[in-house]
Structures are given as structure tokens and as C-alpha cells.
Amino acid sequence: xxxxxxxxxxxxxxxxxxxxxxxxxxxxxxxxxxxxxxxxxxxxxxxxxxxxxxxxxxxxxxxxxxxxxxxxxxxxxxxxxxxxxxxxxxxxxxxxxxxxxxxxxxxxxxxxxxxxxxxxxxxxxxxxxxx
Numbered sequence: 001x002x003x004x005x006x007x008x009x010x011x012x013x014x015x016x017x018x019x020x021x022x023x024x025x026x027x028x029x030x031x032x033x034x035x036x037x038x039x040x041x042x043x044x045x046x047x048x049x050x051x052x053x054x055x056x057x058x059x060x061x062x063x064x065x066x067x068x069x070x071x072x073x074x075x076x077x078x079x080x081x082x083x084x085x086x087x088x089x090x091x092x093x094x095x096x097x098x099x100x101x102x103x104x105x106x107x108x109x110x111x112x113x114x115x116x117x118x119x120x121x122x123x124x125x126x127x128x129x130x131x
Contacts (some may be wrong), residue, residue: 005024009023020066053068065079
């Protein structure tokens, strides 16, 4: 089975803080695999979690996290920042408003990686009354 994120879901959301995704094997945060197998050695931290939109490792497998808000107590040594969202943070903010204030495990996929932003924007606009 080829390893890629296409078709994987965002499997958890801490509102106004972090989204979780990238579980390529189970889709629920309990799995994942990298090109090196299930896990690989931890890498050094170079980038900081200093702005919204930072993507970082959730595990040393395939899982990742999307930081939606800067948190002063975030431990830059725990998760490796490897990229950032360049466009679409407004969509992420809209979806965050839909979720509420509690940790969410989606009961069913509401969007998929690669098509997630468009589906989420349409759903957010309908929910928030912005057509």
C-alpha cells in the first residue's frame, strides 16, 4: 500500500489550538506509518512554533499537528515543526468556530486531506450563515 496523506482525515481537534491528522493506517489517531516503518528516530528541532499555521510532527510516524494559535507554553523540543500553512488560515478559523470549546473526535469524516479546505469552508459558511 503506498504511503501518502491523500484521503486521510483530520481525526481530532482541540478548538482554538491544534488539529490532528495523518493517521495513515487507522484514521483515528492510534496508528500511522512512515517510509521508515512504524517509527523512526526523533530529529532535532530547528523551527519554532511561533505563529498560527505551523505543521509539526504528532508522532515519529506519519501523524501531524496543525497549530491554529500561538501558545506561550508550547514545548518546541517535543514536536518537530516542518512546515506552515501559507493560504487558508481563514478556513481553519471558520471550522474552529463550528467545533465549539471541547476536544472533538469527528464521528465521521467531514473532510479529507487535499479536499478538506474546500469542504470545510462550504460547511462552515452554511453553519455560520455566511453564504
